[in-house]
Amino acid sequence: MKCYIEGKRNSKVPNVDRENGIAVANEISDLCGESFNVANEARSKSKKSKFNDTGLVAAVCRHDRVWYLVNMTEAGEKQYYMFAILDKIFQEIPGNFTVGFLHDLACQYHRSMMKWKILPKWANRILFGLPALHAYGHQFVCQITYHPHKIEAFGRTDGKGTERFWNSISPLICVC
Numbered sequence: 126m127k128c129y130i131e132g133k134r135n136s137k138v139p140n141v142d143r144e145n146g147i148a149v150a151n152e153i154s155d156l157c158g159e160s161f162n163v164a165n166e167a168r169s170k171s172k173k174s175k176f177n178d179t180g181l182v183a184a185v186c187r188h189d190r191v192w193y194l195v196n197m198t199e200a201g202e203k204q205y206y207m208f209a210i211l212d213k214i215f216q217e218i219p220g221n222f223t224v225g226f227l228h229d230l231a232c233q234y235h236r237s238m239m240k241w242k243i244l245p246k247w248a249n250r251i252l253f254g255l256p257a258l259h260a261y262g263h264q265f266v267c268q269i270t271y272h273p274h275k276i277e278a279f280g281r282t283d284g285k286g287t288e289r290f291w292n293s294i295s296p297l298i299c300v301c
């Protein structure tokens with residue numbers, strides 16, 4: 126099965142990077158990645174601390190229920206945390222299920238998976254999308270390729286379930 130995004134959009138979007146199988150050209154994807162790196166570096170600098178764990182990565186379902194939480198052990202958000210979660214999810218769901226993956230940087234995850242052949246046995250069962258509000262921070266081609274409201278399977282999902290989850294557990298965080 127071909128990824129819905131590729132099959133539906135490659136023919137309409139110019140400068141398709143057919144080598145990597147994604148609809149967004151490398152130059153465009155680089156711009157998205159660079160803006161993320163600047164933000165992530167600033168965050169990483171402020172997060173270097175005396176603690177072993179530097180944060181949490183969460184995967185929640187469509188109903189904002191937590192599927193997995195992973196401890197981060199390095200400053201900055203690394204893609205391998207989410208790849209580990211995706212791998213685990215695919216090991217536990219039926220073989221004919223497709224996973225809709227909404228993430229602030231879904232374009233970068235999609236590119237990495239295709240370019241570096243990460244999780245190749247699952248890659249064609251993932252629909253990549255940006256959270257509805259985050260999409261506007263991406264390059265225009267990225268917006269029209271990954272906006273969840275332009276991808277049939279996502280319905281009205283906004284992709285902000287993790288933010289609602291963080292908010293729900295905020296009383297557990299002490300101000301030390």
Ligand SMILES: [Zn+2]
Pocket residue numbers: 154157232233263264267268
């Ligand atoms: Zn992007």
